[in-house]
Amino acid sequence: MSESTVVVLGDTPPVRLDRLSGRARVLVSDADALPELLPAADVLLVWDFLSDAVRDAWPGAGPRPRWVHAASAGVDRLLFPELIESQTVLTNARGLFDQPIAEYVAGLVLAFAKDLPGTWELQRQRRWRHRETRRLAGTRAVVVGAGPIGRAIASTLGALGVRVELVGRSTREGIRGAHELNGLLPTADWVVCAAPLTPATRGMFDREAFARMAPSSYFINVGRGPLVSTQELRTALVSRRIAGAALDVFEEEPVPLDSRLWDTPGLLMSPHMSGDTIGWRDDLARQFQDNYDHWAAGEPLFNVVDKQLGYVPG
Amino acid sequence: MSESTVVVLGDTPPVRLDRLSGRARVLVSDADALPELLPAADVLLVWDFLSDAVRDAWPGAGPRPRWVHAASAGVDRLLFPELIESQTVLTNARGLFDQPIAEYVAGLVLAFAKDLPGTWELQRQRRWRHRETRRLAGTRAVVVGAGPIGRAIASTLGALGVRVELVGRSTREGIRGAHELNGLLPTADWVVCAAPLTPATRGMFDREAFARMAPSSYFINVGRGPLVSTQELRTALVSRRIAGAALDVFEEEPVPLDSRLWDTPGLLMSPHMSGDTIGWRDDLARQFQDNYDHWAAGEPLFNVVDKQLGYVPG
Numbered sequence: 001m002s003e004s005t006v007v008v009l010g011d012t013p014p015v016r017l018d019r020l021s022g023r024a025r026v027l028v029s030d031a032d033a034l035p036e037l038l039p040a041a042d043v044l045l046v047w048d049f050l051s052d053a054v055r056d057a058w059p060g061a062g063p064r065p066r067w068v069h070a071a072s073a074g075v076d077r078l079l080f081p082e083l084i085e086s087q088t089v090l091t092n093a094r095g096l097f098d099q100p101i102a103e104y105v106a107g108l109v110l111a112f113a114k115d116l117p118g119t120w121e122l123q124r125q126r127r128w129r130h131r132e133t134r135r136l137a138g139t140r141a142v143v144v145g146a147g148p149i150g151r152a153i154a155s156t157l158g159a160l161g162v163r164v165e166l167v168g169r170s171t172r173e174g175i176r177g178a179h180e181l182n183g184l185l186p187t188a189d190w191v192v193c194a195a196p197l198t199p200a201t202r203g204m205f206d207r208e209a210f211a212r213m214a215p216s217s218y219f220i221n222v223g224r225g226p227l228v229s230t231q232e233l234r235t236a237l238v239s240r241r242i243a244g245a246a247l248d249v250f251e252e253e254p255v256p257l258d259s260r261l262w263d264t265p266g267l268l269m270s271p272h273m274s275g276d277t278i279g280w281r282d283d284l285a286r287q288f289q290d291n292y293d294h295w296a297a298g299e300p301l302f303n304v305v306d307k308q309l310g311y312v313p314g
Numbered sequence: 315m316s317e318s319t320v321v322v323l324g325d326t327p328p329v330r331l332d333r334l335s336g337r338a339r340v341l342v343s344d345a346d347a348l349p350e351l352l353p354a355a356d357v358l359l360v361w362d363f364l365s366d367a368v369r370d371a372w373p374g375a376g377p378r379p380r381w382v383h384a385a386s387a388g389v390d391r392l393l394f395p396e397l398i399e400s401q402t403v404l405t406n407a408r409g410l411f412d413q414p415i416a417e418y419v420a421g422l423v424l425a426f427a428k429d430l431p432g433t434w435e436l437q438r439q440r441r442w443r444h445r446e447t448r449r450l451a452g453t454r455a456v457v458v459g460a461g462p463i464g465r466a467i468a469s470t471l472g473a474l475g476v477r478v479e480l481v482g483r484s485t486r487e488g489i490r491g492a493h494e495l496n497g498l499l500p501t502a503d504w505v506v507c508a509a510p511l512t513p514a515t516r517g518m519f520d521r522e523a524f525a526r527m528a529p530s531s532y533f534i535n536v537g538r539g540p541l542v543s544t545q546e547l548r549t550a551l552v553s554r555r556i557a558g559a560a561l562d563v564f565e566e567e568p569v570p571l572d573s574r575l576w577d578t579p580g581l582l583m584s585p586h587m588s589g590d591t592i593g594w595r596d597d598l599a600r601q602f603q604d605n606y607d608h609w610a611a612g613e614p615l616f617n618v619v620d621k622q623l624g625y626v627p628g
Contacts, residue, residue, distance in 0.1 A: 099449065099451055099475075100447075100449055103424060103427065103428070103449065103450045103451070103474070104424075104428050104447075106420075106424055106474070107421070107424030107425055107427070107428045107430060108430075110417060110418075110420055110421030110424060110425075111421055111424075111425055111430055113417065113421070114417070114418050114421045116421060116422075116425055116430070116582075117434060119582070119583075119584045119585075120431060120434065120582060122585075123576060123582065123583045123584075126571055126576045128567075128568035128569055128585045129585060130585045130586065130587050130590070131587060131590075132587075132590050132591060132592045132593075132594060133414075133418075133587065133590070133591055133592070134591060134592060135413065135414055135417065135591040135592070136417045137413055137417070156474070159473035159474065160417070160420070160470065160473065160474075161413075253442075254442035255442055257440055262437060262440045268430075268433070268434060268437070269433075269437045270433045270437075271433075271436075271442045271443060271444045272444065273444050273445060273446075273447065276444070276445075276446050276447070277446060277447055277448060277449040278446045278447070278448060278449070279446075280446060
C-alpha cells in the first residue's frame with residue numbers, strides 16, 4: 001500500500017504517533033483547517049472527540065477518508081447522516097476505559113455510601129460529628145449500558161458485594177433489555193448510566209426515570225451528558241426526590257461558570273475524566289497505531305463501530 | 315445459674331438488651347457511678363469503649379466482674395495491669411466491623427486514587443479542570459494488622475486488583491511479620507493501619523516510618539489514634555514527604571477545635587466512624603446477648619481476648 005495521509009484533529013497536548021513515522025504522512029489540523037485538509041485524508045484520527053468539526057467539514061461529494069478513528073469510546077459526534085451513509089469505516093477506543101471508569105464509579109458509590117463528601121465538608125468546618133453510614137455489600141445497582149464499560153462496572157461493583165442488574169438494548173443472557181429498566185429503578189440503591197449516546201438513549205434519564213427511583217438512591221452518569229435531562233435531575237435533587245448524584249459528563253462541556261449545576265445540593269461534578277488515568281493518551285495513541293498496522297497490512301480493522309447502532313457490537 | 319448482675323457503662327443512645335429481660339439485673343452506669351456499681355457486677359458491658367472509667371473504678375481487692383465485654387474490636391482502654399492479671403475474662407466485638415471498615419478503607423483508597431477531594435474542592439470553586447488520575451488495579455498496599463479487620467481490608471482491596479501484603483505480629487502463612495514492615499514500606503502505594511493498640515504497636519507509625527514511604531504514597535489509620543505519631547504525620551504531610559493521609563482515629567477524640575490537624579494539607583479526617591454502619595448498635599447488642607447465652611448456660615464465651623497479646627488470637 002502506498003503511503004497514506006493521516007489527518008489528526010486536535011492534538012493538545014501533541015499526540016505521539018512514532019510508529020507511523022516513515023509510513024504515513026501525518027497532518028495535524030484544528031477545526032478551522034479541517035475543511036481544507038480532510039479531502040486529502042485517507043485516515044482521520046479524531047483526537048478531539050467532543051468537537052463537531054468533522055460534521056461541519058465533511059466533504060459533500062468530494063473525496064473522503066476511508067477510515068475515521070475516534071480516540072474515545074463514545075462516537076456520538078461522528079454519527080451524522082453523511083458519515084453513517086458513507087462507506088467510511090468508523091472505529092473507536094473500545095477497551096481502554098473499562099477498568100478506569102469502573103474504578104471511578106466504585107469510588108463514587110463508596111463515597112456516597114460512606115458519606116465522604118459530608119465528612120470533608122464537616123472537616124472544613126472543624127466539626128466532629130459521628131454518623132452511621134451504609135454497608136455497601138448487599139445493596140443493589142442498576143448499570144445501564146451493557147458494553148465493555150458497563151460490564152466492567154458491574155464486575156467491580158459485584159466484587160464489592162453489590163447485586164448488579166446490567167441493562168442493555170435488548171434482553172440476552174445476563175443482560176436485561178431496555179424495556180425492563182422502569183421495573184428495576186424502584187429497588188435500586190445505585191443507578192449508573194454508562195450507555196452510548198444514540199437516538200434511542202438520548203434523554204433517557206428524565207423526570208419520569210428519577211420519579212421511579214427510591215428517595216434513598218443515587219444516580220451516576222459516566223456516559224455522555226445528553227443521556228440525562230440535567231435540568232430534571234437538578235429538580236429531583238433540589239426536591240430530595242433522590243438522595244444524590246454524580247455527573248462526570250454534561251450537556252455542555254466545560255460547564256459554564258454561571259450554571260446552576262455547580263451548587264446543586266447532593267450533586268458531585270467532575271470534568272469528564274472518569275476514564276482518564278495516567279498515561280491514557282499514550283494508550284490511545286498505541287491503540288490507534290495498532291489498528292493502523294492492520295490498515296497498512298490490508299487486514300480488517302478492529303473496534304469497528306456499527307454506525308446504525310452507534311457502538312461496537314458484541 | 316442464678317440471676318446475674320450486668321452493669322452497662324455508657325448507653326447513649328440506650329442499649330437495647332431485650333433478651334436479658336427476666337434473666338439478668340441490668341444496671342446502667344456512667345463513669346461517676348461506676349466505682350459504686352462495679353463491685354456488684356457479675357458482668358460488665360463496656361459500651362463506651364474509649365473511656366478510662368473501668369480502669370479508674372476497678373476494685374482493688376474487692377469483688378470484681380468475672381466477665382468484661384467491650385462493644386468494640388479494640389480493647390486498649392481495658393488492658394491495665396489489674397484487669398490483665400485478674401481472672402476476669404475479657405471479650406470483644408470481633409467480627410462486626412470487618413466488612414464495614416474494609417469498605418470504608420476501599421472508599422478512601424479510591425477517593426485518593428481518583429482525587430475525589432480535589433474534584434469537589436474544584437467544584438466549590440466552579441472550576442472545570444481535567445486531571446489524569448491513578449489506576450487502582452496493580453498498585454500495592456501494605457495492611458498492618460492481620461486480624462479479621464486487616465484480613466477483610468486485604469480481601470476487599472485484592473478484589474479491586476490491588477496487590478496486598480498483610481503484616482501481623484509474626485510471620486506465618488500469607489502474613490508478613492512486623493520485622494518485615496520496614497522493607498515493605500518503600501514500595502507501597504497505600505499503607506493501611508488496622509492494628510490493635512498494644513505496647514508493641516503504640517507509636518509504630520512515626521517519622522522514621524513515614525520517611526520510608528514513597529512520596530507518592532498514602533497513609534490510612536482505622537486502628538487507634540496512638541498507633542500514629544500524629545505530629546510526625548503532620549510534618550510528613552506539610553513537607554510533602556508523603557502524598558496524603560486519612561485518619562479515622564486520633565490520639566485525642568473528639569479532636570479539639572483548635573487542633574492544627576483540621577487544615578493539614580492532604581489530610582482527610584473522619585470522626586471514628588469507619589466501622590459504624592446503620593444498625594451497628596443493634597449488631598453490638600445482639601452479639602453481646604449471644605455471648606450472654608453462653609455465659610448463662612455455663613458454656614465457654616466466644617471472642618475471648620488474650621490479655622497479654624491484647625486481641626483475640628487466631
